[in-house]
Amino acid sequence: MILVLTYAKVCTTSITELLAARFPGEVFNSHGLGSWLHEPLAHALALRATAQQDMPPFHTEAPGIARRLAEAMAKGESVTIVSGVRDPIVRSISVAMQNLDADFADCLGATAEATAEALAARVGDLWLRDTPDGDPNRLYLERMIRAPLIWFREEIETPFGFDLRAHAFDRQRGYSILTRGNVRLLLFRHENAPTAIQNGLAELFPGMEFRLPHSNDGTTKPTSEIYRALKSCFRLPRPALEAIYAHPDVSSYYAADEIAGAIERWAEDAPVQPPAAPHQSFAATVFIPLRNHAGWIGQQLDSLFSQWRSDTELVLIDDGSDDGSLSVALERLSGRPDVAATVMRNSQAIGHGMLPSLVALSRAPLLIQADSDDITLPGRLDTIINHFAANPGCRLFTSNALLLSEGGIPISLSGAEMPDTVFDDPVTLLDRQMEPCWLGASSAYHRSVIEAFPPLDPELCPYGLDLLTGFRATLLGSHHYRSRPLVGWRQHASNSHRVSGWQGSDLATQEHSAALKLMVCAQRLRDLAWLRTNGKLDPVRAAATEARWNADFLAQTDHWMRSRNRLTGTHAASAPRAAGVNDGSRRHIPAIPPIATLLRGREYPVARGIGSVLSGWSGFHHHEENWIWTSRQAVVVLRIPETACQSLLITLAGLPYHERQSVFLSLNFAAPVEVRMAFGQTTSVAVPIPRREDRQDDLLTLWIDAPDAVRPVTVDPRNSDARLLGAAVFGLQVV
Structure with missing residues (x-):
């Protein structure tokens, strides 16, 4: 498997085209797989109510690439990663231009110069000022602009175990190759492309020649005039530039004279008192x-x-x-x-x-x-x-x-x-x-x-x-x-x-201590399973570790059970109670979830009361601001006392993961009403109220069936959403 993993505008398109021609079906590319960027982006897209088709491709494709990567790592396949580094200021200008329409459209002015000045001010502010609380869009833009200071830790070091700072980068060749287990990393400098990329690939794949195509050239795009003007007017305070270029993920790849030249290139001419540097480097x-x-x-x-x-x-x-x-x-x-x-x-x-x-x-x-x-x-x-x-x-x-x-x-x-x-x-x-x-x-x-x-x-x-x-x-x-x-x-x-009773001598503290140790043993096994599932462990070593840790878990289980039985005196199972014998214990009485009364003509939005009622019933999740998600199926009992009512009007929307989706609705399990919903569409559906003859005929059971239910798409397995989502209900009304 080959993964072209770069932090945007670093020859990604050209490298992918070159390798895909040589290795069809085994080449993937992404501008990031980690949660550091995808979580803020997801929150920003939700805030903007962006449709699925308008999402950045690297965001929608990342889960699939991550799954394929985890599979390759788990199987011990050879994984080759190609990644690049670029001057942080040049890269931030380039990525702002790349996302001009999507993220900086409010900077567009009457002329190229006016647009460039507004864009320069915005990008400079993203470098210098940290996120105000509660602004997910701002946080995403900061992460995107400041990626060179975050990228290597989140995308290379943490997931693959490479310690880049422990290996001096070969500035003379413009690239370095590192190997760890079954993973090979080609790390190149954009300023040395295409030679560094071509030579590095030839070293990785002996006997093959590589010539990098020139794809996605920004100088030929309609916005090229804005790009030239932006490079001409962009400036940052000198102390802020010094802090940026001193960051280890920047200074490791550029010589002192190159850094000094870059600071002179982008520094403001007039001395000003700058804001604090964007990020101080801490050991x-x-x-x-x-x-x-x-x-x-x-x-x-x-x-x-x-x-x-x-x-x-x-x-x-x-x-x-x-x-x-x-x-x-x-x-x-x-x-x-x-x-x-x-x-x-x-x-x-x-x-x-x-x-x-x-x-x-x-x-x-x-x-x-x-x-x-x-x-x-x-x-x-x-x-x-x-x-x-x-x-x-x-x-x-x-x-x-x-x-x-x-x-x-x-x-x-x-x-x-x-x-x-x-x-x-x-x-x-x-x-x-x-x-x-x-x-x-x-x-x-x-x-x-x-x-x-x-x-x-x-x-x-x-x-x-x-x-x-x-x-x-x-x-x-x-x-x-x-x-x-x-x-x-x-x-x-x-x-x-x-x-915690870890060193107690009485039976109660001994039992509690044994229980705590048993929980730790279980957590170790969960940790092991997590790394193995995500392809972070050698399969042979994982199997040997699991066998030994399982034995320890079983031994600790025996120890805890013996401590528990010594404490309670239950060394043997109690005799079964004879049938029909009442031991005086309180009989079990099942609970009934809340039943709301709905009156004709009145609206019952989820945001005001009905959401709390629905969340108490099987198949409904906890309600959010204006809606409540069902699972694949959901049921709720409602009290509708007025006999003249004809139907129950249900306002709902479908999943963001399907272009079109069917949801079935029924009262008292009568023939269901099918509604077809497009993504992003909110629909009100009238479900007929059946004829009521029972003495409890004012109680009606609403059944919702969403067969296309799925679990939410997540970018960070550490913060996965375990819910199964079917349809979003916004409110009810009896008519």
């Missing part, structure tokens, strides 16, 4: 989960600030504290304006539920955990950041710890015997999980340890992220332990492992 994010530690958070922050680095940011999430912890943290931060900090507060404690917020707020590849009741020993930040830089395969770093009393007095080491160790085998890792290297308070991990997996369900795995990160790290790369203590681990009655 690591120090993450502090804060929960009712007002007496200790100040000491943790002081210990961190004493070794703070300019390439480090702070993300502090207060998890529903009620003791003034956040006020103490903010007071400490007020004296350190040099610390780039993001602070948020949850209204109530959510534990693992804060991880998505951490990932969203962090702007660095590394996440360094710093628990709010501990302290950071000198040299920890430097040691961790330097270690990851020197070991690109490392996905988790843990260290020894100095145990502290509640008052902060050192009392012992967490581990006094274990040496520096690297763990890279998920099969044998189970035998070492009780060693001191598993201390979560000392953890620093690559963000893929969280991002490469779906969000944790707190009901299925409420405790023990540190019992998962080591296993996740060995699935993705390796886990490194250092015997030098880098954390002061405070021991007190409210330590999470004590609160």
